[in-house]
Structures are given as C-alpha cells and as structure tokens.
Amino acid sequence: MEINIKTLQLTAVEAGVDVEANTTPPLPGESGNQLSQATVIEMAGDVDANSATLVQQQVLPLAQPGSKIILDMTKVPYMSSAGLRMLLSLYRHISTNDGRIVLVGLSEEIRDTMHITGFLDFFTSCETLDSGLKALKG
Numbered sequence: 001m002e003i004n005i006k007t008l009q010l011t012a013v014e015a016g017v018d019v020e021a022n023t024t025p026p027l028p029g030e031s032g033n034q035l036s037q038a039t040v041i042e043m044a045g046d047v048d049a050n051s052a053t054l055v056q057q058q059v060l061p062l063a064q065p066g067s068k069i070i071l072d073m074t075k076v077p078y079m080s081s082a083g084l085r086m087l088l089s090l091y092r093h094i095s096t097n098d099g100r101i102v103l104v105g106l107s108e109e110i111r112d113t114m115h116i117t118g119f120l121d122f123f124t125s126c127e128t129l130d131s132g133l134k135a136l137k138g
Helices: 052-062 081-096 108-117 129-137
Strands: 002-013 016-022 034-044 068-075 100-104 124-126
Touching: 002 052, 034 052, 034 129, 052 068, 052 081, 068 081, 068 129, 081 100, 081 108, 100 129, 124 129
Parallel strands: 034 068, 068 100, 100 124
Antiparallel strands: 002 016, 002 034
C-alpha cells in the first residue's frame, strides 16, 4: 500500500476554484480570498487486513477539528472488510470533530460493496479530484 499525502489550498477565483499545493499551512488572514485547506490522501494498492491499520495510523492524525479530507482511491482495486472498518472509523473520527471527508475514484466493485453494506450512505463520493474539491468547497 502506497500513501501520498498533500495539503491543498482552495482559493476563490473568478470562474471557479484554483488549487495550489502548499507544503505548510498559510497564516490566518494571509489571503483575503482563502476558502479553506483540504488534505488529499492518494492511496495505491489493496486496502486489506495488512494495510488498513497502516492507512488508519497515517490518516487519523490528520483528522483535526474542522479538517477537510479527500481520499483519492482511484488506484485502489480492492478493499476488504478491514478496509471498510477503517473507513467507518475515519468517518466517525472526522465527523465527530466537525470535519468533512470525500471519497474520490471508487472502483465499481468497491462502490457496489459500500452500497450493499450501507457504508456509502456515510460518505460523499465523487468521480474526480476536481469534483471532490468542489464538494468540499460547497
């Protein structure tokens, strides 16, 4: 399992959203058109009993009060029940802290499994990173 974490700064632009990668969060009041920050977590590989704990250990600390997190799962072909439990735990932790989480790029099989089990009802899911960022902005 490969995990890539980056922080994006969402800023208002005339016709839409401009996304700029930041290595450090901006100072409060630094930009008049600042909307918010989003943490994008790109995952690649199977999320199973071996990797779900690793994902949770790396992602849970990012779920600070009011955080906005996008899990980009475009490169995740398989998710076991351990992965579903990890997602539910992450959702509960984020929503308890008044944060938001969006899942992006779910494979058809993962989407079907989440739908059948009722897990999909807890999450906002989008096809692309751009649509996920817009969902967080709204």
